[in-house]
Amino acid sequence: MVAIWADEEGAIDAPLIALVHGTMDRSTGMLRLSRRLDDRYRVLRYDRRGYGRSVDPAGTHPGPFDMAAQIADLVDLLAGRRAVLIGHSFGGDVALAAAARHPDLVVGVALYETPMSWEPWWPNDTGSAIARDAVDHAEAAEGFMRRVIGDALWESLPERTRAVRRREGVAMVGELNDLSTNRPWIAANVRCPVVCARGSGAKHQHVIGMDAMHELFPAIDLIVLDDCRHDAPMSDSDLFANTVVKAVVEAVGGPWASSWAVTSPGSAS
Numbered sequence: 341m342v343a344i345w346a347d348e349e350g351a352i353d354a355p356l357i358a359l360v361h362g363t364m365d366r367s368t369g370m371l372r373l374s375r376r377l378d379d380r381y382r383v384l385r386y387d388r389r390g391y392g393r394s395v396d397p398a399g400t401h402p403g404p405f406d407m408a409a410q411i412a413d414l415v416d417l418l419a420g421r422r423a424v425l426i427g428h429s430f431g432g433d434v435a436l437a438a439a440a441r442h443p444d445l446v447v448g449v450a451l452y453e454t455p456m457s458w459e460p461w462w463p464n465d466t467g468s469a470i471a472r473d474a475v476d477h478a479e480a481a482e483g484f485m486r487r488v489i490g491d492a493l494w495e496s497l498p499e500r501t502r503a504v505r506r507r508e509g510v511a512m513v514g515e516l517n518d519l520s521t522n523r524p525w526i527a528a529n530v531r532c533p534v535v536c537a538r539g540s541g542a543k544h545q546h547v548i549g550m551d552a553m554h555e556l557f558p559a560i561d562l563i564v565l566d567d568c569r570h571d572a573p574m575s576d577s578d579l580f581a582n583t584v585v586k587a588v589v590e591a592v593g594g595p596w597a598s599s600w601a602v603t604s605p606g607s608a609s
Contacts, residue, residue, distance in 0.1 A: 342401050344413050345393035346386035350378035355595040356421050357585070358384040359573075360414065362429025363467060364484055364505065364512055366392030370428070372577040377585065380599040386417055388434070390511025399507045405514030407524040410434045415442055424448040424588055424596055428573050430455065430515060433524045440529035448592035450535040450584050451553060453546040453570050457520045461552075463545045471516035474509070481509030488570075527556040533591035535560050537584045539568030546570065560591055 347367065357377055359370040367385040374383045387394040389409065390401035403409070414425075414434060422445055427435035432454025439446035457468040467484050474480035485505055486494050494502070534557035538550040554562040563583055565572050573580050589596040 342389065342394060342396050344386055344389060344417065346384060346417050348382060348384050349374060350380070350382040352382060354380065354382040355599050356384060356418070356423040357381045357589075357596075358386075358414065358418065358423045358425050358435075360425060360427045360431030360434050361385075361388060361391070362431050363516060364391070364481065364488065364508060365428070368392070369574050370426075373426070373573045373580060373585075376577050376581040381596075384417060384423070386413075388431070388511075389413055390514070391508055395507075399504060400510060403510070403514055405511050406518040407434070407437050407522065410515070411438045411441060414438050415445065418445050421445070422447050424450070424592055426450045426452075426573075426585060426588070427454060428452050429570065430519065433519060436530055436534070437525040439532055439534075440525040443529075443531050446532055447594075447596070448533045448535075448588045449530070450537065450588040451550075452537045452573060452580070452584060453539070453542055453550060454536075454553060455519065455545070456549050456552060457516070458523050459552070462520075462549070466545050467512075468516050468520050471513045472520060474513045477509030477513050478506035479509070481506050481512050484509075484512060530557070533560060533588060535563065535584060535588040535591065537563035537565065539565045539570065539572050541567065541569040543570065560587060563587060 359374060361367060361369050366387045370385045374385050377383050390405060395401050425435035425446055432451035435449045439449050456462055470480050470483050536550050536554040536557060538546050565579055568576050586600060589600045
């Protein structure tokens with residue numbers, strides 16, 4: 341069994357927020373956001389199975405990578421504690437699926453550009469298609485990364501880094517194919533507040549996807565972050581915290597909202 345790597349920051353008795361990263365990412369992608377929150381909250385971030393440090397000595401994970409396994413990993417890390425979940429991209433589907441199946445643990449969910457690739461209307465030119473058509477997992481991972489960061493940046497990465505990312509293709513193909521073929525959650529089963537957000541520079545699939553998501557969870561206004569793209573939790577963590585996170589903790593209320601209202605030295609409000 342491969343252990344899931346996780347880290348927590350902030351006061352141990354503070355309300356818990358868990359950050360769930362997307363496909364071909366890892367917990368370090370959520371580090372800047374974590375640092376914007378850990379003066380008020382206990383913040384959990386972790387490498388989902390098959391990514392970052394959640395691998396075996398060979399740098400891989402045996403799986404499975406289906407949603408049931410993703411939820412089990414997150415629930416184990418929550419360890420019976422109630423939490424607000426912040427899900428980036430695929431991580432939003434993990435958060436919603438956990439909320440649907442464990443309403444006793446999940447008090448609120450925020451989604452940023454979360455895919456709905458199981459729907460027949462989902463565009464056919466996305467990362468889901470790369471996974472579906474994959475013959476070689478490593479090549480699929482490289483194709484995904486080139487699509488996300490561009491050829492020049494990919495080719496500028498050290499060979500060791502590129503090798504690590506190519507090994508993550510097993511997790512990428514497994515989780516994206518599962519998401520494309522198995523509906524991960526049913527909206528009626530999600531009974532906590534849900535905040536939907538995207539960037540003004542979102543790709544076409546995330547514009548239509550978050551519009552559709554907001555139709556399912558319309559109680560809170562759809563948030564559009566100006567001048568932001570898919571990487572907003574990393575590139576614009578202050579804005580993300582002060583809009584998306586603030587909206588969900590205020591909707592949840594209780595100690596999560598109370599903690600937001602307490603401004604610590606050096607924190608954004």
